[in-house]
Amino acid sequence: MSRVYDSWEKLVGAVLDREELRRLALCDSFTTSNYSDHSSRFSFDSSAASSGRNNFSYPIARPIELKEIRKATENFRPAMFIGQGVMCQAFRAWIDEHALVASKPGSGMAVTVKKWCNYLERHQDWLKKIDYLVQLRHPKLVNLVGYCTEEDNMMLVYEFMPNGSLSDHLFTTQNQSLPWTRRIRVALDVARGLCYLHDRDRPIIHRDFKLDNIFLDWELNAKLSNYSYGTDDPTGEKACVGTHQVFVAHGYTAPEYTLKGHLTTKSNVYTFGVVLLELLSGTLASNLNLGKSYFGTKSRLLQIIDVRLGGQYSHDAAYEVVKLALKCLNQDPKARPRMADVVVALQQLQGHEPVQ
Known part of the structure; x- marks a missing residue:
């Protein structure tokens, strides 16, 4: 078994060397940051933040020994528990x-360990998932x-x-509201992350966007998380996946998936339109029950803009954002951008200076 595992490791390494060259060609810039999928659920010592910030390009993911993960999480002590996901604990x-060994809190790199609870998944399938995940490197992805596959x-x-x-x-009062310019930047970050997933040789559909x-x-740069949910199914413009494989939340569902169970990259575009309206309005997707006629005039548009953004934006720029969102929300998937x-559209919108 150890020989099989070693051979698999060498194969992955060879593939990743090629993928690293491809990543360098595709990515516009690389900034360093650190991550927790449930970071809002526990307090973080800001005095230690600088030591957890790393000034290097993203390295290729490597195996981490089980004993080191146990040491780093204090053997998964309840005090280190962050939260429960759909299929994992964090x-x-x-x-x-x-x-890639355990270090003292406040030194080294702050990370989140996801311990999978889906024991029905075959070990070989799990190895294939890792083989694919380690190839995904982009500054707009978490x-x-x-990874660890021991025992x-x-x-x-x-x-x-x-x-x-x-x-x-x-949607909470615990954090400072994002200003207009940052919201547009966040939208662009998210768009770049989705673009990277969609433009791969085998397109990836984010199934929990x-x-x-x-x-x-x-x-405050934005990154996509849980994109791995889209890596183990047939993908592409004509892809169709079963409902049991999808985690689309209420308010984010594209009409073609609701009616026929079809989920494609254009379904992600639809959900991006919803996210764009959420950014603009500060309102949950489930409460955005507004028809296109509502956005017919600029004066009506002002009624949905987050009041916390007062005076930070030009009306023309805000209207362009809404029009872009509506293009993404087109009922016909083929008509969506x-x-x-x-x-490209969001990059152009960044040129609009906010009203002072």
């Missing part, structure tokens, strides 16, 4: 980012740092995102 931890344990270690989810900043799975790093087109 624990906070600190590791040495170079040696990136995989390492049939299934664990993924991700970078830590200290500023919580986007929903924390839009929503504000709760968009996280903010040290500088590609995420690459959305990226």
